[in-house]
Amino acid sequence: MSTTTISVTGDTPYDIRIGRGILDEVSAALDPGVRKVLVVHPPTLAARAAELRDRLLADTANGPREVLLAEVPDAEQGKRIEVAAFCWQVMGQADFTRTDAVVGYGGGAVTDLAGFVAATWLRGVQVVQVPTTVLGLVDAAVGGKTGINTAEGKNLVGAFWAPRAVIGDLDELASLSPNEATAGFAEVVKAGFIWAPEILDIVEADPARAVDTTTDEFRRTVELAIDMKATVVSEDFREAGQRKILNYGHTLGHAIEHAERYRWRHGAAVSIGMLYAAELSRLAGRLSDAAAERHRTVLESLGLPTSYRAGAWPQLLATMQRDKKSRGGMLRFILLDDIAKPTVLQAPDESLLFAAYQEVGE
Numbered sequence: 285m286s287t288t289t290i291s292v293t294g295d296t297p298y299d300i301r302i303g304r305g306i307l308d309e310v311s312a313a314l315d316p317g318v319r320k321v322l323v324v325h326p327p328t329l330a331a332r333a334a335e336l337r338d339r340l341l342a343d344t345a346n347g348p349r350e351v352l353l354a355e356v357p358d359a360e361q362g363k364r365i366e367v368a369a370f371c372w373q374v375m376g377q378a379d380f381t382r383t384d385a386v387v388g389y390g391g392g393a394v395t396d397l398a399g400f401v402a403a404t405w406l407r408g409v410q411v412v413q414v415p416t417t418v419l420g421l422v423d424a425a426v427g428g429k430t431g432i433n434t435a436e437g438k439n440l441v442g443a444f445w446a447p448r449a450v451i452g453d454l455d456e457l458a459s460l461s462p463n464e465a466t467a468g469f470a471e472v473v474k475a476g477f478i479w480a481p482e483i484l485d486i487v488e489a490d491p492a493r494a495v496d497t498t499t500d501e502f503r504r505t506v507e508l509a510i511d512m513k514a515t516v517v518s519e520d521f522r523e524a525g526q527r528k529i530l531n532y533g534h535t536l537g538h539a540i541e542h543a544e545r546y547r548w549r550h551g552a553a554v555s556i557g558m559l560y561a562a563e564l565s566r567l568a569g570r571l572s573d574a575a576a577e578r579h580r581t582v583l584e585s586l587g588l589p590t591s592y593r594a595g596a597w598p599q600l601l602a603t604m605q606r607d608k609k610s611r612g613g614m615l616r617f618i619l620l621d622d623i624a625k626p627t628v629l630q631a632p633d634e635s636l637l638f639a640a641y642q643e644v645g646e
Contacts, residue, residue: 290510292426293518296446300426300510302503306453308339310387313412313449316346320384322375323351324398326358326391329416332456333389336414340387352378356397360546363393363432365441371401385410385448391417392424392468392550396439399430403445410448416456418468418497419551422475422509425450427517427530433546437607438538444522452510457497463549466586469495470533470551473582474558475509478532478618478626479516483508484582491585529626532618533558539603540592555588556644564640565619568629575623594645597638 287303301309314321321340325333330353337351354371356362375384388398388411395413402411413425431442457465476483483505487494493501513530520527537557541548562579565571583590592600604615615637617629 288507290507290514291518292446292514294521296428296521298447298449300450300452300514302421302452302454302507302510304453304455306451307336307414307456308343309449309451310336310412310414311340311343313451314340314385315383315410315448317383318385318410319347319349320378320380321349321351321387322354322371322378322380322385322401323387323389324354324356324371324394324401325389326362326394327355328358329390330355336387336389350378356394359391359393360433360438360541363397363439365432365434367397368401368404368432371397372405375401375405380405380409382406382409385412387412387414388425389414389416390420391415392420395420395425396429396431396442399428399445399447400432400442403430403443408445411445413447413450414456415450415452417460418457418465418506419471420468421452421457422468422506423471423513425452426510426513427527428521429523437542437603438546446521452506454497454503454506460497462495465497466495466588467549467551469505469586470555470558470583470588472505472509473586473588474530474532474554475512476505476582477558477562477579477620477623478529479512479624480508481624484578484623487582487585495586528616528628529618532620532626533561535604535607535615535617536560536600538607539600540596542603543596543599552589555583556590556592559583559590560640560644561617561619563643564617564629564632564637565621567636567640568619568632570619570621570627572622575620578623591644591646594642597641597645600641601634601637 386402388395415425428446431439537554540553566576
């Protein structure tokens with residue numbers, strides 16, 4: 285199948301390339317003047333990162349390169365200031381200049397970290413993102429939001445830094461476990477609820493094929509999700525307006541991740557967060573019973589979680605109130621007036637929030 289190109293426009297345009305067997309495009313995406321490249325990767329991809337390094341070294345059309353590997357902890361454990369400092373140390377000792385580059389090769393946590401390292405080294409060097417998970421491909425690597433976690437919450441420290449390109453080689457997803465692929469697919473489903481209902485139709489027709497990374501159905505849903513994010517980011521790079529809709533399900537989702545000390549998959553937490561947002565929309569008189577129930581049936585058909593500990597509510601509320609999506613302690617939720625009709629609810633009454641949580645608490 286041919287390669288699909290989805291473009292992000294605006295002040296810092298770039299392309300997202302989606303296809304199979306396209307890893308050689310990473311080298312072509314780098315500026316001709318790049319002489320040093322840092323490939324940031326998790327331990328599980330050490331061997332494949334070495335192969336990517338060899339590909340980058342083999343391309344000498346614009347002169348020789350030095351390619352270094354930075355192995356970082358997997359998942360959210362890698363999104364710490366100490367890990368970013370390790371990457372800065374490697375770059376400093378190798379004399380990286382402003383014309384050099386970082387490649388993020390891994391899941392969403394790795395691309396978040398790599399983007400943050402690139403944004404902060406010498407106040408910004410180019411980064412090419414090579415996501416190897418569903419979550420990374422449709423969400424974290426696309427859009428230019430980078431960040432690391434702190435003890436107080438997720439992604440509270442970060443920067444907006446657009447990648448030079450995103451190379452989405454679907455063959456890189458082949459080794460994902462079914463559970464990991466499904467968890468990442470929660471972000472695809474989110475795009476279905478807020479933007480592209482065709483995604484929901486595909487899932488409802490055959491959930492197994494929708495999450496199978498080898499199928500045409502999977503590729504179609506992924507491309508729809510990426511196109512949605514590219515369109516939104518093109519219009520609102522710094523999340524001043526429409527981009528806020530991408531936070532659907534994330535306000536409670538991030539609080540759950542924090543409560544679980546980031547041991548949960550992001551998609552699992554967001555799945556509960558989306559059902560919560562749907563129930564909040566319903567109780568606020570904005571969303572029909574049928575549309576709220578559609579959330580539950582779609583998510584459960586994929587095996588995604590739809591409930592969390594009932595007794596956790598006070599802790600979750602406190603975390604949400606200091607999350608970056610609140611303003612001066614005033615909570616803001618992305619809700620739905622209907623499928624594909626997102627809206628914003630500012631400062632909802634705590635009794636309404638608690639009532640909605642009863643629909644997901646167990």
